[in-house]
Amino acid sequence: MSTEQPMAMRQIVVSSAEDIRVERVPWPDAPGEHEVLVRSRLVGICGSDTHACAGKHPFIALPYRPGHEVVGVVGAVGPGVSDLAEGDRVVLEPNLVCGKCRQCRDGRYNICRELAVFGCQSVGAMADAFVIPRDRLHRVPDGVSDELAALVEPLATPVHAVRRAGVGPGSRVAVLGAGPIGLLCLVAARAAGAEVVVVTDVLKNKLERAQRLGADAALDAAAPDLVDQARRALGGGADEGADVVLDCVSGQSSMTQAIELVDKGGTVMVVGIAAGPTTIPLHLVQDREIAVIGSLMYVHDDVRRAIELLAGGAVAAEDLVTATFPLERAAEAFAASIAPDQLKVLVSVAGPG
Known part of the structure; x- marks a missing residue:
């Protein structure tokens, strides 16, 4: 050259x-x-x-x-x-x-x-x-x-979010939003050992792609009974929710769904970039000991892990x-x-x- x-x-x-x-x-x-x-x-x-x-x-x-x-x-x-x-x-x-x-x-x-x-x-x-x-x-x-x-760079963000949320073998995970980051959260959660991953979105073509990438269920985020559908798909019973909810939309409606969907003692991980302040039902966060935490970008180890996953055909x-x-x-x-x-x-x- x-x-x-x-x-x-x-x-x-x-x-x-x-x-x-x-x-x-x-x-x-x-x-x-x-x-x-x-x-x-x-x-x-x-x-x-x-x-x-x-x-x-x-x-x-x-x-x-x-x-x-x-x-x-x-x-x-x-x-x-x-x-x-x-x-x-x-x-x-x-x-x-x-x-x-x-x-x-x-x-x-x-x-x-x-x-x-x-x-x-x-x-x-x-x-x-x-x-x-x-x-x-x-x-x-x-x-x-x-x-x-x-x-690599887009996958490193979900790798970091999944790691920070504590997803591991046997975890039941819900991913809200099936854009590139949401779909890669599905990939990262599977690689971390998640037992069940449910993905939601409002667009049919994105839900179909989530299914092709291995989602156990791909659900319409606008459905009035979405939370009930997702709980059934997660397989934990009507009173149990997700261990981890990865909110890749980070809007008012998705955050409300995330709090309703996460199990007691579970984690809501804010992955998407919020446009501004968002209201959350703080009484439920307190009463159910829900952890609401944020995830920003990644560090060296997350990037290396993303490279490994892609090289391995994830x-x-x-x-x-x-x-x-x-x-x-x-x-x-x-x-x-x-x-x-x-x-x-x-x-x-x-x-x-």
Whole structure:
């Protein structure tokens, strides 16, 4: 691979859902000490991106330059980087942390006091290339396609949520929402040993996909008797609910359902990004000793586990990737990503532009 760089490269900038364009910007400087220059190959669009471009993400300001779900190839390494070489394929762990606060020192750097997310609060990877510290990159194993590797970052979030919720052998789990994160929560829960997994959504095509991925039941979230249906499907009896409810919607209706559906002493894990304050029946939380906790991103071990699961065949790329657009058509890719018939939409970065 040639190390000679063009004078300018392409970078996507999102100012609104109606204003997503390609900018020409200077090519990144050569990587500094312990840094790597990565040429992007595939970049995923996630729920955070669609919320952000609509101006509804509580932590991403417009305009922004997206790209945190990225598969790329090493273009150059800086001084001090000896375990990666030009041509190696990598995926990005996009949490940028201080490494000094109490949370970082305790190994919970996903909630670093100064956390910024590459491609959310900083210029991202939906571009021809980017420079990043070496410790933010993970090597892609041989035999894992670029399309499958594009699911590493999305899967790491459910792996972390499932681990944090305590899902294990014999667990009865309900997943609210069958978008990409919800479906990958199903995959992660199964891999953790869950005995029964019930998935809910309002879209028939997503429920059908959940069934294909191994859900024991896929139920209409809008059904008036949803909680009763889900309890029966979980198999614990009419008075028993789920040990863990993974709320991947995080709206008022889903949170209400989650509290009603979780068993006494169970856990409601908030996985989806809430648009704002949500009311919960606190008297039930207290009376039933329900744990309501949040899950943000992941740490190194979660990413490594996601890579292991994908390399081991836990899910196939075609199970979730439903469309791929070239970089020049990023606006179309964002529009497609909110369409009911789409799940994971990727943007392909081909050539230096």
